[in-house]
Amino acid sequence: MLNKPFEHFQIGESWISRGRTVTESDIVNFAGVSGDFFPLHTDSEYAKNTIFKQRIAHGLLVLSIGTGLLEMAPGTVAAFYGIEKLRFIKPVFIGDTIHLKLTVTDLKDKGNGTGVVTFQQEIIKQTGEIAVIAEYKFLMNKKERE
Structure with missing residues (x-):
């Protein structure tokens, strides 16, 4: 989706990525990198006594995996511009895919050879449930730079 210049985006267009299964290794590695060893993610005995009844993936891990599912082309993406209205709606468990x-919701021409594309992003589980929702913004290069 992020493989074309700014002026080729249209409000309302959507794109769906391939799937990715979340593994126990993902959770353990993310805990190690982030330092977030909260027991809901890392302690199965603790997690059994929560409303989730099992360990869940870190919300930021799920968000990061979602970012990794984006198709980005060097030269078209100038920079990641930000996240707004981020919500973790449903838990993602080990083994969930x-x-x-992404749906384009806004386009803002910056007038400097770039423009900001705003997307409604949904990270969706194999069950069809939305796990994460956010507004993503990317600074995209134009085909012809000014």
Whole structure:
């Protein structure tokens, strides 16, 4: 989806990514990298006594995996511009397969050879449930730079 210049995006267009299964190794590695060893993610005995009844993936891990599902082309993406309205709606468990849905909701020409594309992002589980929702913004290069 992020493989074309700014002026080729249209409000309302959507894109769906391939799937990716979340593994125990993902959770353990993310805990190690982030330093977030909260027991809901890393302690199965603790997690059994929560509303989830099992360990869940870190919300930021799920968000990061979603980012990895984006198709980005060097030269078209100038920079990641930000996240707004981020919500973690449903838990993602070990073994869940998630995919990403992006829908263009806004286009702002920056007038400097770039423009900001705003997407409604949904990270969706194999059950069809939305796990994460956010507004993503990317600074995209134009085909012809000013």
